[in-house]
Amino acid sequence: MKKILIINTGGTFNKVYNPLTGNLDIEPKGDALKSIAEHWLTDFKIINIIEKDSLDINEEDRELMVRTIKEHREQTIIIVHGTDTMDKTAKYLNFAKLEKKIILTGAMVPYSINPIEATANFASAYGYINAVDKRAVYIAMNGVIKDYKRVIKNKEKGYFEETQNNNP
Amino acid sequence: MKKILIINTGGTFNKVYNPLTGNLDIEPKGDALKSIAEHWLTDFKIINIIEKDSLDINEEDRELMVRTIKEHREQTIIIVHGTDTMDKTAKYLNFAKLEKKIILTGAMVPYSINPIEATANFASAYGYINAVDKRAVYIAMNGVIKDYKRVIKNKEKGYFEETQNNNP
Amino acid sequence: MKKILIINTGGTFNKVYNPLTGNLDIEPKGDALKSIAEHWLTDFKIINIIEKDSLDINEEDRELMVRTIKEHREQTIIIVHGTDTMDKTAKYLNFAKLEKKIILTGAMVPYSINPIEATANFASAYGYINAVDKRAVYIAMNGVIKDYKRVIKNKEKGYFEETQNNNP
Amino acid sequence: MKKILIINTGGTFNKVYNPLTGNLDIEPKGDALKSIAEHWLTDFKIINIIEKDSLDINEEDRELMVRTIKEHREQTIIIVHGTDTMDKTAKYLNFAKLEKKIILTGAMVPYSINPIEATANFASAYGYINAVDKRAVYIAMNGVIKDYKRVIKNKEKGYFEETQNNNP
Numbered sequence: 001m002k003k004i005l006i007i008n009t010g011g012t013f014n015k016v017y018n019p020l021t022g023n024l025d026i027e028p029k030g031d032a033l034k035s036i037a038e039h040w041l042t043d044f045k046i047i048n049i050i051e052k053d054s055l056d057i058n059e060e061d062r063e064l065m066v067r068t069i070k071e072h073r074e075q076t077i078i079i080v081h082g083t084d085t086m087d088k089t090a091k092y093l094n095f096a097k098l099e100k101k102i103i104l105t106g107a108m109v110p111y112s113i114n115p116i117e118a119t120a121n122f123a124s125a126y127g128y129i130n131a132v133d134k135r136a137v138y139i140a141m142n143g144v145i146k147d148y149k150r151v152i153k154n155k156e157k158g159y160f161e162e163t164q165n166n167n168p
Numbered sequence: 169m170k171k172i173l174i175i176n177t178g179g180t181f182n183k184v185y186n187p188l189t190g191n192l193d194i195e196p197k198g199d200a201l202k203s204i205a206e207h208w209l210t211d212f213k214i215i216n217i218i219e220k221d222s223l224d225i226n227e228e229d230r231e232l233m234v235r236t237i238k239e240h241r242e243q244t245i246i247i248v249h250g251t252d253t254m255d256k257t258a259k260y261l262n263f264a265k266l267e268k269k270i271i272l273t274g275a276m277v278p279y280s281i282n283p284i285e286a287t288a289n290f291a292s293a294y295g296y297i298n299a300v301d302k303r304a305v306y307i308a309m310n311g312v313i314k315d316y317k318r319v320i321k322n323k324e325k326g327y328f329e330e331t332q333n334n335n336p
Numbered sequence: 337m338k339k340i341l342i343i344n345t346g347g348t349f350n351k352v353y354n355p356l357t358g359n360l361d362i363e364p365k366g367d368a369l370k371s372i373a374e375h376w377l378t379d380f381k382i383i384n385i386i387e388k389d390s391l392d393i394n395e396e397d398r399e400l401m402v403r404t405i406k407e408h409r410e411q412t413i414i415i416v417h418g419t420d421t422m423d424k425t426a427k428y429l430n431f432a433k434l435e436k437k438i439i440l441t442g443a444m445v446p447y448s449i450n451p452i453e454a455t456a457n458f459a460s461a462y463g464y465i466n467a468v469d470k471r472a473v474y475i476a477m478n479g480v481i482k483d484y485k486r487v488i489k490n491k492e493k494g495y496f497e498e499t500q501n502n503n504p
Numbered sequence: 505m506k507k508i509l510i511i512n513t514g515g516t517f518n519k520v521y522n523p524l525t526g527n528l529d530i531e532p533k534g535d536a537l538k539s540i541a542e543h544w545l546t547d548f549k550i551i552n553i554i555e556k557d558s559l560d561i562n563e564e565d566r567e568l569m570v571r572t573i574k575e576h577r578e579q580t581i582i583i584v585h586g587t588d589t590m591d592k593t594a595k596y597l598n599f600a601k602l603e604k605k606i607i608l609t610g611a612m613v614p615y616s617i618n619p620i621e622a623t624a625n626f627a628s629a630y631g632y633i634n635a636v637d638k639r640a641v642y643i644a645m646n647g648v649i650k651d652y653k654r655v656i657k658n659k660e661k662g663y664f665e666e667t668q669n670n671n672p
Contacts, residue, residue, distance in 0.1 A: 001311065001312060001314075001330065017445055017446070019494045020492075022348065024353075024360070035284070036288060039277075039284035040285050040288040040289075041276070041285065041326075042310050042312075108209070109355050113353050113448070115287075116208065116283055116287055117209065119284055119287045120207070120208040120287050120290075121291070123292040123295065124291040124294050124295035126295060127292035127293060127294060127296035127298075127313055128296065128298060129299075130299075131295070131297075131298075131300040133301065142208055143208055143209075143210030143211075144169060145299070158356045162169065185528075185614070187613050187662045188660075192528070276523040277521055277523050278521070280617070281521050324524075326523045326524045337648060337649070337666065371620070375613075375620035375621050376620065376624040377647075377662075377663040378647030378648075444545070450543060451619065451620055452539070452540060452543035452623055453543050453544050453545065456540060456544040456623050456626075457544075457627070458624075459623065459624035459627035459628040460627040460628065460631035461631060462647065463628035463629060463631025463632035463633075463644060464631035464632065464635045465631075466631075467632045467633075467635035467636040467649070469637065476631065478544055478545040478546050479545075479546030479630065481505070481634055481635070495545040498505065
């Protein structure tokens with residue numbers, strides 16, 4: 001298989017319940033991805049950076065993602081990201097003209113609460129980016145996997161869908 | 169997204185525990201795939217045929233798969249199949265020259281016992297077959313996704329791996 | 337078995353993840369208890385009242401619990417309750433001199449996130465209250481099951497423990 | 505709490521899926537009980553002996569249980585046991601006149617496949633044996649917790665129920 005780099009930036013995908021506070025906190029060490037790797041009998045190269053809710057991700061964080069992608073020789077990248085600003089980060093990465101195959105994914109429900117959606121999103125991103133030819137920025141959520149311009153979050157319904165209108 | 173047809177033929181992927189007998193039986197109605205679809209907030213066209221351990225799959229069953237693929241207009245097919253003879257079925261389908269994109273997947277552990285591996289195998293197959301260009305027969309197991317000739321089951325270790333030697 | 341009445345008042349035990357808001361909300365219909373009953377191959381008489389975090393439970397709510405216990409003929413009662421004020425409610429019920437066997441239980445982790453602790457707390461309360469002779473108010477948490485005066489929550493460590501000092 | 509000794513003898517409770525053979529094997533080290541203890545934030549004294557399906561448990565095994573109970577000073581004992589001959593072992597222990605509080609429990613579904621029933625059975629046994637006064641042999645399954653003479657397995661329906669007729 002192609003060497004893939006996985007960049008983990010936080011988001012719902014990585015949240016875990018904290019019994020002392022009753023809150024859901026972002027687990028910073030990538031335990032969710034490690035658990036998928038272990039059960040899937042596979043192995044990943046994972047880098048944990050940022051560890052934020054995507055609403056808190058700022059220009060600096062996006063610049064760090066660009067830098068991280070440039071610094072690594074892998075040509076195929078999966079980014080685990082919160083869902084609320086996944087489209088903004090995708091756009092930012094597209095404008096950076098990185099000339100790599102990049103796919104963003106995440107989850108509406110934390111892996112630690114119910115692993116099915118998070119696992120399916122991640123694995124579908126993995127399958128897609130392994131097969132796709134064109135160097136571009138993609139989003140993989142809820143079985144919708146396209147160039148980022150064609151995928152939007154439906155915030156009322158709580159899932160992603162295909163759009164005919166390009167993201168601005 | 170492309171219209172995908174999912175053909176469910178049984179195998180470990182679909183096994184469930186029967187408390188009355190203590191055995192693991194193949195659930196015939198595709199509950200595992202329906203559960204993935206529900207949690208993944210997506211929808212599939214699923215056909216349940218055969219419902220067998222792959223060791224029991226015979227030439228007649230493989231001919232039924234060929235016929236089912238021909239009878240449906242979908243050009244992109246995922247087959248959920250037991251792991252022991254997944255390679256034989258792949259070869260059979262390849263020789264049938266169906267001129268469609270076909271990917272076989274399954275699980276080493278039943279979805280009902282632990283859903284991670286089964287979900288990841290299925291979703292990675294889904295992602296791959298959505299992106300791949302060439303009409304051929306593929307296998308997706310444990311993160312190894314290739315033309316079926318390049319993937320074999322390591323029976324001692326209990327997972328699939330890439331092979332440099334073509335399947336005979 | 338003795339007829340047992342289960343009074344469900346909310347708390348962490350009943351929380352479920354809301355993907356639209358990212359919050360944990362109290363599920364009001366007792367789905368967690370119904371799920372335990374179904375998997376345990378048993379049946380309960382459940383009344384859902386109040387549906388609150390225990391920090392929000394007030395005198396009026398406690399009076400409603402007293403009234404509910406009086407109005408029902410069952411002599412054996414399990415109350416599912418949030419953990420933060422479980423001791424206050426126990427004391428209130430004790431002062432009401434209800435002359436029934438009453439046991440309070442709950443969970444540090446929502447049943448929907450990980451069912452083990454919630455199930456074990458509830459089932460241990462069920463076992464205890466079925467066997468105990470003395471009409472009194474008990475607490476069952478984390479394997480500590482005693483007259484409520486002997487059980488306190490250790491808020492730093494996140495579990496309940498036995499105390500030698502009576503609750504005031 | 506009273507010191508409790510847990511004697512783990514195998515049975516469905518402890519079975520785990522073996523991906524290499526496709527069989528369910530009895531896990532010999534008590535991982536299921538350790539997992540309950542960990543999630544329940546509690547601690548147990550566990551002894552693993554025998555590790556058998558209850559259909560394979562013979563007189564020698566039952567004699568070993570008697571000896572183990574006698575050798576330990578704990579007066580309160582939980583035995584995790586397969587369901588098919590739980591009644592036979594209970595009768596054997598009763599005839600041994602051990603003068604301790606002994607409760608047998610187990611599961612219809614392995615803890616590793618679905619933890620709810622196994623956890624509820626075990627925790628209800630724990631609660632009951634902590635509260636009961638009379639030194640005798642009890643069974644706790646599916647919410648039915650009684651002197652062993654009053655509990656039988658309904659093999660067609662797959663659960664335990666109360667009987668009015670004493671076990672012979």
